[in-house]
Amino acid sequence: MKRLPFIAGNWKMNKTVEESLDLVRGLKVSLQGIEDVEVAIAPPFTALYPVSQELKGSSIHLASQNLFWEEKGAFTGEISPMMLKEIHCQYAIIGHSERRQYFGETDETVNRRIKAALRYDLKVIFCIGETLNEREEGKTFSVIERQVEGGLKGLGEKEARDIVIAYEPVWAIGTGKTATPQQAQEAHRFIRQKIERLYSGGISEGIRIQYGGSVTPENSKGLMNQEDIDGALVGGASLNAESFSRIVRFKEI
Numbered sequence: 001m002k003r004l005p006f007i008a009g010n011w012k013m014n015k016t017v018e019e020s021l022d023l024v025r026g027l028k029v030s031l032q033g034i035e036d037v038e039v040a041i042a043p044p045f046t047a048l049y050p051v052s053q054e055l056k057g058s059s060i061h062l063a064s065q066n067l068f069w070e071e072k073g074a075f076t077g078e079i080s081p082m083m084l085k086e087i088h089c090q091y092a093i094i095g096h097s098e099r100r101q102y103f104g105e106t107d108e109t110v111n112r113r114i115k116a117a118l119r120y121d122l123k124v125i126f127c128i129g130e131t132l133n134e135r136e137e138g139k140t141f142s143v144i145e146r147q148v149e150g151g152l153k154g155l156g157e158k159e160a161r162d163i164v165i166a167y168e169p170v171w172a173i174g175t176g177k178t179a180t181p182q183q184a185q186e187a188h189r190f191i192r193q194k195i196e197r198l199y200s201g202g203i204s205e206g207i208r209i210q211y212g213g214s215v216t217p218e219n220s221k222g223l224m225n226q227e228d229i230d231g232a233l234v235g236g237a238s239l240n241a242e243s244f245s246r247i248v249r250f251k252e253i
Contacts, residue, residue: 003208006164006231007248008040008125009238010093020047024054026241037248040091045079052088063091069116081120092117095127095151097170107150114151124163126151132171141190148194157199165191165209166233172213174235181222184211188228217246221253
């Protein structure tokens with residue numbers, strides 16, 4: 001099955017509103033005419049609304065970096081899926097390793113956030129991945145399996161179709177160390193086989209699995225040439241219009 005490549009930029013805690021708008025304007029120019037790759041960007045919360053306005057008429061999709069599982073209430077500092085939907089977000093990144101590492105996210109809370117996003121017709125970029133210690137101890141596959149099962153718990157086939165999985169080995173995020181294409185493919189194949197065991201109906205062949213972790217214009221094509229790698233969740237390189245555009249245009253490299 002041919003899967004549409006999906007490149008998403010996670011800006012993390014970077015860019016003021018003005019800086020965000022400048023970057024988006026640059027991306028609109030440099031990505032004009034792209035039709036064979038889906039593109040999304042995830043600015044910080046403060047920039048989501050102005051960026052959504054700037055993206056009108058563009059093929060670039062808007063994503064949030066997180067969300068909470070309740071519609072409203074006494075949850076200081078949180079953002080609800082309803083609020084994101086109102087400003088035309090189409091995707092939500094959920095379960096990023098930095099959320100797990102610094103803010104106490106667990107497989108259970110990730111699952112609750114995924115279910116909330118899907119209730120509001122937000123598509124999900126569901127992040128999983130092992131730490132360096134877990135890889136060195138030979139636990140990569142058991143960690144991935146636990147995170148996939150926990151994050152997708154209670155979700156049916158129809159819901160699973162609206163999920164993109166992002167495999168991000170924690171040891172490669174922001175470190176400059178990238179999993180080799182072979183290491184990444186091995187993990188991606190394992191994830192696809194796990195989805196196949198969880199769901200019938202050919203979902204495993206249709207679901208897109210991104211790679212994340214120090215993705216650059218230089219290594220993107222080698223990763224994207226792997227059979228089970230369907231895109232990238234890009235961190236640092238997404239903060240510059242030229243470098244991000246080169247990754248999106250990996251087929252031209």
